[in-house]
Amino acid sequence: MTTHQTTSLLVGLAAMVLLARLLGALARRLGQPAVIGEVLAGIALGPTLFHGAVSDALLPEDTRPLLGALAAVGVAVFMFVVGLEWDVALIRGSGAIAPFVSLSSILLPFGLGTALGLYLAHDHGTDDKTAFMLFMGISMSITAFPVLARILTDRGMVRTPLGVVALACASIDDVLAWSLLAAVVAISGSAGPDQWRILLAVPYLLGMLLVLRPALRRLAERRALQRLTPTVLACVLAGLLLSAAATEWLGLHYIFGAFLFGVVLPRTGTERLRREVHERLGEMSGTLLLPVFFLVAGLKVDLSGIDASGLGDLGLILLVAVGGKFAGAFAAARLNRMPVRQSAALATLMNTRGLTELIVLNVGLQLGFLRQELYSLMVVMAVVTTAMAGPLLTWLLGRPTGHDATGAGPDAPAGSLGLTDSPQRASGPASPA
Template sequence: MTTFQATFLLLDLALILLLSQICGRIAQRLGQPAVIGEVVGGILAGPTLLGAVSTTLFPMEVRPFLTALANVGVAIFMFLIGLELNHRNLRGQGSIAASVAISSILLPFSLGVCLALFLAPRHEAEHRLGFLLFIGAAMSVTAFPVLARILTDRGLQRTTLGGLALACAAIDDVLAWSLLAVVITVAGSGGTDQWLLLLLAPYLGVMLGIVRPLLRRRLAAATGITPGLLATFFIGALLSAAATEWMGLHFLFGAFLFGALIPREGTGLLRREIVESTQRFNGTLLLPVFFVVAGFKVDLSLSAGGLLELGLILVVAITGKFGGAFLAARLHRLPPRQSVMLAILMNTRGLTELIILMVGLQLGLLDTELYSLMVVMAVVTTAMAGPLLRLAGLRTPVPPPADDLPISARATTDRDDRHG
């Protein structure tokens, strides 16, 4: 690293932190989660607002280092998402949660594939089938962390509706990531190293048969979170991420799987401490870097055709997710008002969507224009959740004490508290 690169890297990190804090505060004052402001801040750091100035502030020689930091942040984020999965959310409502999750995947996925057929002539992807499947998958996402934050803000996390929403989002996450794994496999077919995917089965066998029992034994001997224990989890998550990246499946799956494999029995306090100690740093520094890196590729200089495509993308994304969740909830005789609220909550996409879109960009399934439109969709569908819940008649009660919050909600609460 040259002196020029080191100097600008440090300056850019300081600028990103400042931008993240300012935009996060503004978002909160507007009644939105801080992450919405951070995403918008990342977009503003790109060519949409700054044009050529963006390259001056964030030189091309420095961007690879920022991208590396962003990838580490995403890997840790996916590890935490896997760690947050909890089968106890399904108790007493597994049937309806599974139905809502599956329906809210199938309908937007189907509509997304139809939309992709319309978009394909204007956006030539490197792999046509991969493009169709990817657009369907991108329409099917629900962001678990943002949903948890919205529930916490409105005091719903301990209600039946809140528990159901968390359960649906958890199942949705697993289904959506599995679907994305299929897309990556299809889009990457024909490469010289595709045989490495055959190692996926042995990899899963090692993770389930060896790594998980070792983790259970390690946790049973732990009396609290220590630097050594935390390092063990990070080492495992990064090694797992490296393994899936080497096999051609993308590093985010390995990080996610390692977090999901950590035993749940009697580890609630340790997992809470892991989330709280990790999320503060990751959410303060590394994820804002990811938002800016994602914003480098967003250019909202749209033509009339681009505006038409944006409208179609929003219609498909919103109606597909809302319709799938609402219909399944009503079939299970959930009251209309609660069905509407559940459908609104399932429409939040947030950071999870941005990660998937970046994967699509890296695979050559999205061009810059379509990527930009999909990023706008992610922001709009997340930002509209709060206002729509108020329109549905939900007033915001006083949140419960922090000790009563679920782990994911505490993590996002701690992060948002830093924004003001």
């Protein structure tokens, strides 16, 4: 690197970190998740405003590959943290309603998104029409578990009956959506002549779940790992990076390996250790690496040339994204006798897409499933569907209480969640008017 490249890179990073922090704090003041402001910070530095003059001045073309590398590390760490937070106990504690709602809120938007992909293929499609249609279905099916959890925390709803079910639904959605995306990546032939490597994905998955996970559990029990030492942190970092590298080599994407390594880390007896890992890596990723990802994502968003046709396509995308997810979740919740207002609140929460959607969209752009114009429209959809959650929840449930109105803990049996229309069970945070 030359002195000019180094200077430009450091100045650009400083500007992005500060702008992301500023707009993130502003978003929180306005009752929105910080990710809304951080995404807008990335878009503001891209070509949408002033035809890219700001980004060209701060980040010349020869420094952008370096940003891409930092962004990849940030996404890998983020996906590891998502896997670390994923807990099957959430699903067990919600009874039968969560799998039913999750499946419905995946299948309906996936089907509608695939149909939308068929319609958009003429103007926005790629050479692989089937992969394009399937990817559109997946992108409509995403729910961002971290953003949803943050919204519930801010509203004091984490341990309410509705919060328990929403977290369980989002955690199932995460696994289903990532599995679908992995399948599309695998069948698309994105690995080129080394496509045979995808056959090794099954033994790799089995090895992680059936060999590495029990081995880590035994190690944790034998050594009583309760403190995050520099050596333990180094091993965790090396593990997530190697797992990410393995899935990238297999012809999948590195995000799957990072997520899987977070999932296989032992839960029992390592609560303090996992919390410290989450705090250490979460701070580093959220303060520096993810703002770089927002910048890289924003550099690919150009809304300056959108015409009436583009606005029409955006309207269709929003209609399918919001309508499909809402209808799927709402109908399944009502079939499980959840009250109307809580069903609508759950469907609203399932519409939050946030950073998870951005990661999926960048995978699609990187692998050639999306073109840049449609990518820009889909980023707008991700921002809108996330931003609407807060106001709609306030309208449906009232203003946040600031503390958990606990109706049932996360391990409560399904019958005690208070989420049915039966008079003796309608004790959730908000009953229908």
